[in-house]
Amino acid sequence: MCILNTGGFAVEEKSISKAVIKRLPRYYRYLGELIEEGIERISSNELSAKMRVTASQIRQDLNNFGGFGQQGYGYNVPYLYEEIGKILGLDKTHHMIIIGAGNLGQALANYVKFEKRGFKIVGVFDINPVLKGISIRGNGIRMMSELPEFLQKEDVQIAALTVPKSSAAEIAELLVQNGIKAIWNFAHLDLNVPKDVIVENVHLSESLMRLSYNLTVAEQKEEK
Amino acid sequence: MCILNTGGFAVEEKSISKAVIKRLPRYYRYLGELIEEGIERISSNELSAKMRVTASQIRQDLNNFGGFGQQGYGYNVPYLYEEIGKILGLDKTHHMIIIGAGNLGQALANYVKFEKRGFKIVGVFDINPVLKGISIRGNGIRMMSELPEFLQKEDVQIAALTVPKSSAAEIAELLVQNGIKAIWNFAHLDLNVPKDVIVENVHLSESLMRLSYNLTVAEQKEEK
Numbered sequence: 001m002c003i004l005n006t007g008g009f010a011v012e013e014k015s016i017s018k019a020v021i022k023r024l025p026r027y028y029r030y031l032g033e034l035i036e037e038g039i040e041r042i043s044s045n046e047l048s049a050k051m052r053v054t055a056s057q058i059r060q061d062l063n064n065f066g067g068f069g070q071q072g073y074g075y076n077v078p079y080l081y082e083e084i085g086k087i088l089g090l091d092k093t094h095h096m097i098i099i100g101a102g103n104l105g106q107a108l109a110n111y112v113k114f115e116k117r118g119f120k121i122v123g124v125f126d127i128n129p130v131l132k133g134i135s136i137r138g139n140g141i142r143m144m145s146e147l148p149e150f151l152q153k154e155d156v157q158i159a160a161l162t163v164p165k166s167s168a169a170e171i172a173e174l175l176v177q178n179g180i181k182a183i184w185n186f187a188h189l190d191l192n193v194p195k196d197v198i199v200e201n202v203h204l205s206e207s208l209m210r211l212s213y214n215l216t217v218a219e220q221k222e223e224k
Numbered sequence: 225m226c227i228l229n230t231g232g233f234a235v236e237e238k239s240i241s242k243a244v245i246k247r248l249p250r251y252y253r254y255l256g257e258l259i260e261e262g263i264e265r266i267s268s269n270e271l272s273a274k275m276r277v278t279a280s281q282i283r284q285d286l287n288n289f290g291g292f293g294q295q296g297y298g299y300n301v302p303y304l305y306e307e308i309g310k311i312l313g314l315d316k317t318h319h320m321i322i323i324g325a326g327n328l329g330q331a332l333a334n335y336v337k338f339e340k341r342g343f344k345i346v347g348v349f350d351i352n353p354v355l356k357g358i359s360i361r362g363n364g365i366r367m368m369s370e371l372p373e374f375l376q377k378e379d380v381q382i383a384a385l386t387v388p389k390s391s392a393a394e395i396a397e398l399l400v401q402n403g404i405k406a407i408w409n410f411a412h413l414d415l416n417v418p419k420d421v422i423v424e425n426v427h428l429s430e431s432l433m434r435l436s437y438n439l440t441v442a443e444q445k446e447e448k
Contacts, residue, residue: 021437025430029412052414088433089440103331110327111428113412119432132318159438182439188253190276198442200435202428204335205344206249208343208408209312211424213245215406216313218422 016064023061024084026051032083043074093118095155096184099171100162101126101134101141104186108160109136119158123150144171151178160184161191240288247285248308250275255305267298317342319379320408323395324386325350325358325365328410331382333360343382347374368395375402384408385415 015144030051048055062080085091088223096119098105108114124139126132128142131141150156159180161168168187175183175212185191191199254275258266272279286304309315320343322329332338333348348363350356355365366374374380383404385392392411399407406422409415415423 020343021434024437025427025433028433029430040392087437087440089436089443090433094436103327103334107327107331108428114432117429117433117436119436158435176374181442184435184436189341196442198435198438200431200438202426202431203249204332204426205337205341207424208338209249209252209314209341211246211382211408211422212313212318212341212343212407213248213311214422214424215318216311216316217302218319218405219313 013100020061020064021154023053024088027058027061028081028084028088028090031077031084034077036214041074042077047075090118094157095120095122096158096160097121097123097125097150097156098162099144099147099175100138100186101128101131102162105160105162106136108162109139112137122154122156125150131193147174148178151175151180156180158182158184160186162186165189173215244285244288245278247251249313251282251285252305252308252312253303253315255308258301259305264301265298266301271299314342317344318381319344319346320382320384321345321347321349321374321380322384322386323349323359323368323371323399324410325352325355326386328385329384330360332386333363336361346378346380349374371398372402375404380404382406382408384410386410389413 030047044055047058051058062075067162082091096114098109098121099126101109105126107134109121114121119154121137121139122143124136125144125147126141127144132143133140135141157180159175159182161175161183163171165188168185168189169191172183172185172191172193176193176197180197182200183191183193184199185199186204188202188203188205193199201219233416254271268279270281271282272391275282280446286299306315320338322345325333325348329348329350332343338345345361345363348360348365349368349371350365351368353367356362356367359365381404383399383406385395385399385407387395389412390410391412393415395411396407396415396417400417400421404421405425407415407417409423409425412427412429417423
């Protein structure tokens with residue numbers, strides 16, 4: 001097994017392309033599945049066949065982090081899984097709050113796997129007084145008016161924003177003012193935040209439009 | 225205004241890169257906002273400032289579809305909005321079903337805007353008998369056993385899959401066997417479907433991991 005010190009590499013070494021970062025969680029998922037199947041070792045060719053990515057792409061991607069593979073042995077699955085987990089920051093616990101306790105917010109709050117990956121949901125907030133105190137997996141829904149004080153007392157890094165577009169910008173500002181470092185944005189607008197605040201967007205409408213585009217192209221082909 | 229026949233262009237002309245298609249829904253969103261603000265005309269420079277994309281990128285992207293802009297006039301907003309809508313297939317109505325009436329499935333079923341964009345939800349399915357008949361915006365939840373007959377009778381193109389990973393592969397196969405042409409996949413696995421079936425993935429865990437990666441890099445920078 002190749003021994004590699006990964007402490008702080010992501011900052012120190014050359015910057016990693018967005019495309020590679022986008023693919024890492026998929027590697028992590030497949031490696032997790034291999035572990036569940038009891039597979040300890042895999043060649044880039046075998047992994048390539050499973051993931052439908054070329055073996056050279058896999059080698060190239062993983063070389064960004066110094067490799068991990070060994071000629072003639074392949075990859076040590078649990079080791080690679082753990083290392084990619086570290087790269088993704090999954091070896092640490094991050095505290096997350098959810099703003100907006102509608103269906104989508106509740107879906108996130110109920111998703112057990114996030115906690116397994118180190119994302120601990122420590123609060124759920126809404127403006128609807130009817131929801132006040134209702135418990136979602138141990139978190140009583142709090143009112144938005146309690147948010148600033150909550151953030152000043154608690155150590156929270158991530159806020160998931162599942163509120164209507166109309167209130168998202170204002171809430172994002174409030175979050176940033178109160179020290180939130182990363183926003184997982186489900187609202188259908190681009191947030192205007194300081195550069196040091198991370199925004200990861202999930203625009204469901206845009207995803208559906210891409211599906212619609214591809215479906216339309218396929219339908220046009222079929223009509224010919 | 226530039227007059228342009230867009231009938232079937234997407235198939236006839238050179239294939240459009242995935243990156244451009246990925247950006248189109250964002251153009252559509254911004255143009256929709258401009259219309260709401262009563263703005264009829266915009267230059268690529270003004271649009272560039274709003275969208276934080278270079279003006280040359282905008283011109284290049286829209287040139288894929290023959291342009292739409294006119295020197296010295298800029299873009300006609302309602303016209304461009306409509307044309308991009310056509311490209312995305314939003315001028316047609318598509319019928320969609322939702323498989324899995326958990327929080328996420330209910331969030332999708334309750335999202336009014338999809339219908340405005342031409343995605344009509346015609347059925348919601350689950351395996352949980354407790355949910356049977358419960359109405360979500362006029363759609364009584366149906367049992368999975370009713371699905372094959374439903375798909376044979378009704379004209380459905382799209383299925384949103386919001387079920388656990390463990391049952392997603394089997395359900396996808398059933399959907400394809402019964403004529404579904406596009407799957408909006410929220411399950412955390414890659415579906416193995418025939419080439420002519422479109423799959424659009426929304427992997428929330430992977431999105432959260434990308435956020436975690438960026439947050440971790442930022443935290444490492446801060447520690448220095």
